[in-house]
Amino acid sequence: MLTLLSFLGFTALVAVISWLKTRHEDLSQITGYFLAGRSLGWIVIAGSLFLTNISAEQLTGLNANAFSNGANVMAWETVAALALIALAFVFLPRYLRSGIGTVPQFLEHRYGKRMRTVASFIFIYAIVIGFLPFVLYAGAITLGQLFDVESLLGIGQTATTWVMVIAIGVVGGVYAVFGGLKAVAVSDTINGIGLLFAGLLVPILGLHALGGDDFMVGWQVLTSQAPERLNAVGMTADANIPWYGMISGVLLINLFYWCTNQAIVQRALGARSLAESQKGVLAAGFLKLAGVLMLVLPGIIAWHLHQQGMLEIPTKPGSDVLNADVAYPLLVREILPTWLTGLFCAAVFGAILSSFNSGVNSLSTLISLDIYKQLLKPSATDRETVAVGRAFAAVTIVICIVIAPYIANADSLYTLMRTIMAVINVPIFTVILFGVMSKRAPALAGYVGLVFGMGFFYLTHFVLGDDLGFAQVHWLLLVGINFLLMIGVMSVVRYLKPLPEAVVLLSDAHGHQVDITPWRYARHASWILVGLFVLLYAALSPLGVTSPSGSLMSVLAVSVAALLLLYGLYRLITARGWRQPLAQKISR
Template sequence: MTLTLVSFLGFTALVAVISWLKTRGDDLGRISGYFLAGRSLSWIVIAGSLFLTNISAEQLTGLNANAFSNGANVMAWETVAALTLIVLAFVFLPRYLRSGIGTVPQFLEHRYGRRMRLVASFIFIYAIVIGFLPFVLYAGAITLGQLFDIGTLFGIGQTATTWVMVIAIGVVGGIYAVFGGLKAVAVSDTINGVGLLIAGLLVPILGLYTLGGGDLFGGWQVMTTQAPERLNAVGTSADANIPWYGMISGVLLINLFYWCTNQAIVQRALGARSLAESQKGVLVAGFLKMAGVLMLVLPGIIAWHLYQQGMLEIPSKPGSEALNADVAYPVLVRSILPPWLTGFFCAAMFGAILSSFNSGVNSLSTLISLDIYKSLIKPNATDRETVRVGQLFATATIAICIVIAPYIANADSLYTLMRTIMAVINVPIFTVILFGVISKRAPALAGYVGLVFGMAFFYLTHFVLGDDLGFVQVHWLLLVGINFLLMLGVMTLVRLLKPLPEPVEIPDTREVDTTPWRYARHASWSLVALFVLVYAALSPLGLTSPSGSFVIVLGVSGVTLLVLYGLYRLIASRLRGKSAQVARSST
């Protein structure tokens, strides 16, 4: 335990010192300096921060638990995210950076008016405070408490352990987010991201080594010959956790919201020194998401095989004979990592938890300061005054979340409320923003009607009717896609009935160099090729079937890419033709 604590404290202190050295000369009294890192972030900081902001205890533990129970099919949450980052790079980022915005609701103001900005800001703030920060604190406290065995170490019970860890995470995370601004958060994210990538990849490597009885490749052979269906990533079976159509209708849309319109994510890209730097960071983050499957899904499958062979003990859920899959990942980590590596891993995990928490706090501070205080309450407030208001509200929010978080264990209604909030708002918000991008004559009324309709429809059909539409029972991921299409239909109807007399043009502030990265398309197609290759390999065409082969995988991947590239060229030529036609008609 001594080695574990020493390596944990050593790496955590190193991150804090480097973050302080990198930000000590920054002017945090300016709005741009505090909330957008002075628009100075490099691609490597953006990529690292995006990667670590997304990964926290609930993902490492939860997604691996799903993989333990359901196999590789759950990897869609990670792999599809890589594709949506391409959409962020080419569709949303150029518009965001040209308009010089600091928040996503600010973009909605440019498109739909000031009231929409306020409505969206309050929705985001409410979701962060109730549906995100307390859960990050609680999940982080439980995970670190198990990895460190805090209860045994200090001789305290589970409740006291949770309180100790919640306070520790909240206080340390608050120091970064409140006093350091976005740049301190992003720099610490990058360092912790490197640590988590190294530590996280060690888990499947040592897991395979253990599974193979001291032979890494022997462990891989066990996975591909014994129950190879656990590696099937394509949801074609009747009991698939994510059916193949759910990847398109649900997982894709939810990821588009998260990576393209979620303030906590987008804010990192907005802090770039140029569009090229931002696109580079975003697309590199896409490759990191693909690599993330090795640490977020593969360990869960390895844990299942180790359990089947009697090499890993997974306890049952309290009061039940069912296995407690939620502890599969921390149990695996404790079993295969030596003490000094366990401490390093815990430090990287601590950094991941802090990253998610810091991101929420920093985004909340930005929304309150820019969208509420400076926009609604005091428009002529100075930069320093605006920053101070954000710091005060962030501090108060941290205190509130620390108090709320431990009670999640005993309050099912609060947990349900948090899940409900995020499920109800994510796709409706994304759809309203997307419609504002593709339709320049849509009035603000289309946004309001679409937002209310989308949130009401999903809440009613999913949480009240239980995904039963009266004539058919549907998977909840399919319901997400139905909601998206209905929203587009409703908003299109409003646009046709009450079109704006003139198209809305988003202003170009020229605050940021918006020259695209010259290799952005090459990187994007490489990412698409990797996605297709991975899914072909982890399908009945490849590893999961005796009839599969490497030749078939390459052939199917090549044909798929040719078809996708042909569709891309066709759509691109149509769009260029339409743009040229609009340009001729306007002259």
């Protein structure tokens, strides 16, 4: 009962604060509803970005991977910090200067109206089929386990799933449909604080339990018994993420997610200025590095607790393989006190809502601005456009609630969802990046590249099983190969049919709605982020805590050497003698 009361209390607190913060907002206007009136500060942006990314599939899924594979899987978190640097310096200035509200609008500025329409339908299809139902289902399973709803309500597993799916869908829909982006962002920030507090307590209390009520003993167990599980560098043949996969696959996928994904970019577009947006984005990068403590470390602790017989992990039905998916919720139930479990559940509930209502808000934005106002009724008023977005969002929520519970039994739907996200992410990102790099590439280059990239990855990964005929490759390497081939194909089209004049991305026709002066300390913050990234990997390598011969001095020496090398490359590339000819060459 105490768990339920603390859960309801924190959830109600978030709702009340969000209402108080947004009750005077004009949500009848496009900018006010979809872009929070371009009024978001950096703290709200950072919190919203962080929580939009973290949901049940992150907390449960990534910790499950860490339980099975160790710290190597943290690349999905850490590399995100580098992608956010790219968003701050490469993409955000162009997005805000253009005054866009959606990523497909940027594609229209670069490639024309047809590309905007094509991209919009791709994003909509991916969100409705490949994202929202999965968020609902994963959230229902996670909260169902944490609350033990099946026993609490005395109902079966299927009924429990339906109850949790409906609850998440309805509450998330209220935030997204009636509150607009600002309500979503404010609730994200508050839930983010709760999630950080409770989430960081999990590894602390986990190490305390591992050491027999002694935190330092628990840390010694972690570093001395099976220390290879703390090795984050994928140098072994059986690494879940090989070292080259971080460059060829993880980095590209993160660049798509953080730089061109509508649900993510929309938070940064709602900033009151470029400086505020850059501060929020880079602050989110620091949160992503800290996220390793709550998204990876608990899974490793759960593995040690299981090895010592202190945490029972069941096997999968009909198999001798441990069910790693339940490791994290079981760890939380085991180590958190009852009242804190309710707070944690509320924070997780907020994270699930964040991912869900972020998808709904982005979907309604795409439908309203890129489909309705662009194709169906260009003369529509702001009030009409917002009303259409709200109506479509409500219908979409109902559809997703109906679909979500069947994911458990419909393998084909789950496979389709994974296929959609794997096939579209890098091709979309590559088309956008090439449009930024080459100002004389025609729209044909974008169409050819998009079709080639989606077709190549689907064929080689899902049909041929990563077998290229002459070699069997890791799927993350295949992502990089696809990227390079797309760049090559688009370059050929650009060479054969270049535009007669370089494209100049137009600024907002009504004048810049936000101040586009960059944050003066953005480069300093970025280099600190890069330094922490290098230091983290040096520490979790054979030179650091994963080897008896590792030492603090060797970790620092390698980190300093790596940073000097990176800074030297940065200065070389941005030197005046290189930059001008390169810019001229790309423009031509």
